[in-house]
Amino acid sequence: MTWDTEVDVAVIGGGACGVMTALRAARDPGRVVAVFEKSTREGCNAAISSGSLAAGGTRFQAAAGIDDSPQRHAGDILRASGDEEWRPVVEALCEAAPRIVEWIADTGYPIEIGTDMPRAGMTALRLHTDTGRLGGARLMRHLRALLDAHDNAAFVDEAPAVDLVSDGGAVTGVVVAQNGALQRVRAGAVVLATDGFAADQALVKRYLPHLGTPFYGGVSTSTGDALAWAGRLGAQVRNMGAGLRSGLVVVDHGTRVSPALPFNGAVLVNLHGERFVDEESKGYSSMAGVLQRQPGERAAMIWDATAMAATRESEMMRESLAAGAVRDCATLDDLAAALGRTADETGRALAPLPGRRRLTAPYHLAWVTHGLLTTQGGLVIDPSGRVLDGTGEPVPGLYAGGGAACGLAGPHSDGYLSGNGLLSAFGMGWIIGNGLTERPADPGGPRRRP
Known part of the structure; x- marks a missing residue:
């Protein structure tokens, strides 16, 4: 040759x-x-x-x-x-x-x-x-x-x-x-x-x-x-059959929120107003499968100013904030309106799990879905x-x-x-x-x- x-x-x-x-x-x-x-x-x-x-x-x-x-x-x-x-x-x-x-x-x-x-x-x-x-x-x-x-x-x-x-x-x-x-x-x-x-x-x-x-x-x-x-x-x-998935992809934006948010109190609420998972128990790849099984294959990630301060300097959060992918809600009523639920339903969904801190207003929200990043x-x-x-x-x-x-x-x-x-x-x-x-x-x- x-x-x-x-x-x-x-x-x-x-x-x-x-x-x-x-x-x-x-x-x-x-x-x-x-x-x-x-x-x-x-x-x-x-x-x-x-x-x-x-x-x-x-x-x-x-x-x-x-x-x-x-x-x-x-x-x-x-x-x-x-x-x-x-x-x-x-x-x-x-x-x-x-x-x-x-x-x-x-x-x-x-x-x-x-x-x-x-x-x-x-x-x-x-x-x-x-x-x-x-x-x-x-x-x-x-x-x-x-x-x-x-x-x-x-x-x-x-x-x-x-x-x-x-x-x-x-x-x-x-x-x-x-x-x-x-x-x-x-x-x-x-x-x-x-x-x-x-x-x-x-x-x-x-x-x-x-x-x-x-x-x-x-x-x-x-x-x-x-x-x-x-x-x-x-x-x-x-x-x-394995891939690197992400359950942190922001709907209609394609950016992602920080994987550290759940460890700073963030919660996930589905379209029915229900909290459906212990957020700290799942990595972002396994969380994708959980989100895939939710109504509409999406959920609202909700966090507060304390969690925002701890995560906002990460590349993913900077990109999401710059893209306008994060919604600010000044009060519980504002957050409930963004979710399409009552204030009582929203308050129950935000109730902290044992040993976790309670989120306080003002709140931040991003609708997230599942994505595929690479194969494994x-x-x-x-x-x-x-x-x-x-x-x-x-x-x-x-x-x-x-x-x-x-x-x-x-x-x-x-x-x-x-x-x-x-x-x-x-x-x-x-x-x-x-x-x-x-x-x-x-x-x-x-x-x-x-």
């Missing part, structure tokens, strides 16, 4: 997993790394996320007096997912997580522990965020700038991969489309970091029909391309990120991470914990990239940046 160019590592996708893989692999100056990104104009899910990094046992937690560890982190994830088969991958990611957070901070990125970011299912505060709460876009800009500083790495935009190249079952390269032409890129290792398939309606209908017709809050490039490429090589998939099913990998075939053997030369690989939610969306998405993406990118630096570079032929 004739090759147009040759590299040591070809990374397909320039999101969290792809950029982290490239950063770690490019530490070896003798190794040429290329990232082929479908389109930065369309964005990546990491860039539209909150950018919160879940890690147990960091120096930031220690400074805040928070007792945590990778083992405790893994235990929380497995308790939520019930996916014991995936324990080796979960433990590998949780072991890497504190090193990733501290390394990112040491590159000059402003990180702090989110002491105001409690989440359902977490037995310790472990979400780390940027000090300005500006979200994932800020983090991805920072990491891509670090990659640009490597002379042996290239980030090639508007260069979608269209297929893998294999020889005798081993992956030897990738075909990318660039400037209207196809290019065959020979590579010693190919890393699938293409995200999931939530933007492909046919695949969502096939694997997640139980979600109904949720609002889609992800990027348009999440089309599941890697599943077909790897599938032709015998790669297996698992947990295809994907390729079966081992703890080092190697893609496995139906017999459990690695497909030579092929790795996967982030949304292209099976995630951490288990077989159902209810098993997703906050931070699992970026943990899977950055964590496996870290593991794969580090592992590739330990392999000898392919000595065959000259290599150059694409």
